[in-house]
Amino acid sequence: MKRTVGALILGLLTVSGCGPGAQTEPQRAPDWPDWAYGVLTPLAPGDRVAPPCPATAKPIECAYIGAPVPDDGIQRTLPGTTESFTRNEAYFDYGPADWYPGDHPPMPEVVARGKPDEGARACALCHYPNGQGKMENGHVSGLPAAYILEQLAAFESGARRSADPRKANTNEMAMIAARLTDTEKQQVAEYFSSIEFRPMVRVIESEQAPQVRTTSNGLMLPIPDAPPMPLGQRIIEVPEHPERTEFMRDPRGGFVAYVPIGSLTKGERLVTTGDGKTIQCGICHGPEQKGFGAVPGIAGRTASYTMRQLWDIQQGTRQSPQMAPVVAFLTAEDMLNIAAYIASLAP
Template sequence: MRTRVIVVTIGALAALWASGAAQAQRPMPPAWPYAQPQLPPGVVPDQVPAQATPPYRPPTPPDPNAPPPVLLQATGSTLRFTQEQVSNSYGPADWFPESHAPMPDIVAKGKPPGARACGLCHLPDGRGRPENAPLQGLPRDYIVQQLHDFQQGLRHSADPRKANTGEMENAAKALTDAEIQEVAGYFSSIRVPKYIRVVETGMIPTMRIQGEIYFPVGDGQQEPIGTRIIETPEDVAQTRMRNPRSGFIAYAPIGSVKRGEALATTGGGGRTTACTVCHGHGLKGLGLVPNLAGRSPSYLARQMYDIKLGTRRGAMAALMGPVVANLTDSEMVDIIAYVSSLEP
């Protein structure tokens, strides 16, 4: 028995070593979809821990002796909130409550201590921002499947520096099946608006990264677009206020939309499978398969790279694996530019 235990232990250690070696050798995706600094070739950073979920703190009564708080007002809204209310993890501001059905509690208030309000990151109407997922209008069963995949540890970021993916896994594990169904039903019922404006260019404003979003530096300097799509706010102030009606510019290489259309609609002579085969006419979805048209290019790119590099491993990801396996970085950029340019 003692010999057998030793053999099993050595085998387990060998498996762990092989797993670690595979992780060290795994290629990194381009940094731009993850809004991270570009690393030298061959460098794979350590996995960062999930973002810590802040503790719930009940609202404190206003201090009558304090100066009145600064009130913000998002363009198009009749409401006014403080920045603290805008960023409240367990009750974020909702600028347009009349534009959607009543939010489930998990969307509006979260579930302390494990899950912040879905509406904080994904916004009350589910549109999200470049650093996370746009949920509105996705098939209900697709959202349910993705939350179950997170619960089972099947969705990780191909860039280990992206911490909010780990937070999403923790949040999903805090939800019951009934809460998952409620969240999925709510977000799937909201229509996807047009909020991405694709601009083909060779040069873009010099950018800085803050909170996994690209913001223009604002000094008039420019940098080459390269093989990237850079998604940046149309209005920086409105994005900071989490205004869901303020859109984003997607800077893309010149000619990318036309090249992407050829790949997405025909498969490019065997380079890939035509996207319309599964995602339907106009890429507006087909049954459980999600609608892609007009969605965030940052999010689309992350999913393609996560699937290609094997860090997103749910049942539906397995169907996409062969589709993205042979695509080059430039071909993926072209497809994403085309898909994001479409009417939702």
């Protein structure tokens, strides 16, 4: 195995760039991590999958769009702010609520309001004005600007897709990236990279987790008063304050990750030593996994997000010459353990 790991290190350090290349649909493995994509059951015939997303489609046409929710007119607020919004104001596609304007610099127009005429919703809708994001999308605050630009290019070219056909918001993100001008991409990258990423995950090792329901985009929400369910070999992440997250889009809200007992120790061994299967993550991401140069920090991100990225890379739908050899020999359980441990670290 030493020769294999040595080859992985050599490949990691000498290969750069990320091109579109040829892509094929991944074969569904029996240990497919459905939970990382915000679903609780394996894909079956007749299940809903992402809407068709041809190159001529507007980004919003590639998303799951539910029936309009009647606005009750109630002005809601959150701790630590004098701002108030109704539910529909908080969720307005082209100008969602900014609960804490002091938490970030002035937003570029495309971050705050998107491009309504082109059906490109505001970046702040999913990623929040502070870039923290949630378990079902991406955490973009504090990422290197060069890395953000690289990933926008990967989305646009087709080099970054979801391995799970139910993940519609990945398709929408790709179409948004294709509609941004070079100037807008630069503005987005510089804006989010200037904001510090804050701790957002509390990890609990457990044999059980709350029963949950899932939204169309993959947010898991605990079912009130329901008895706990066996956790099994998966991770269940729920908001610390479900109502604030679901109805008010609280950008300061955190998540609780219920992870299998023993996963943190196993994950730490894989991350810090490679455990004979891969290389230490700190070689590129820094000794504390907080990033190094143009390499992004990964510490403290939601386990669902980290698991999706590792799995997508291994399946070949997220193309990364740097990471492909790193995940090549990892099992689904290995990746779960890594995701659990990474989530437990201070960012």
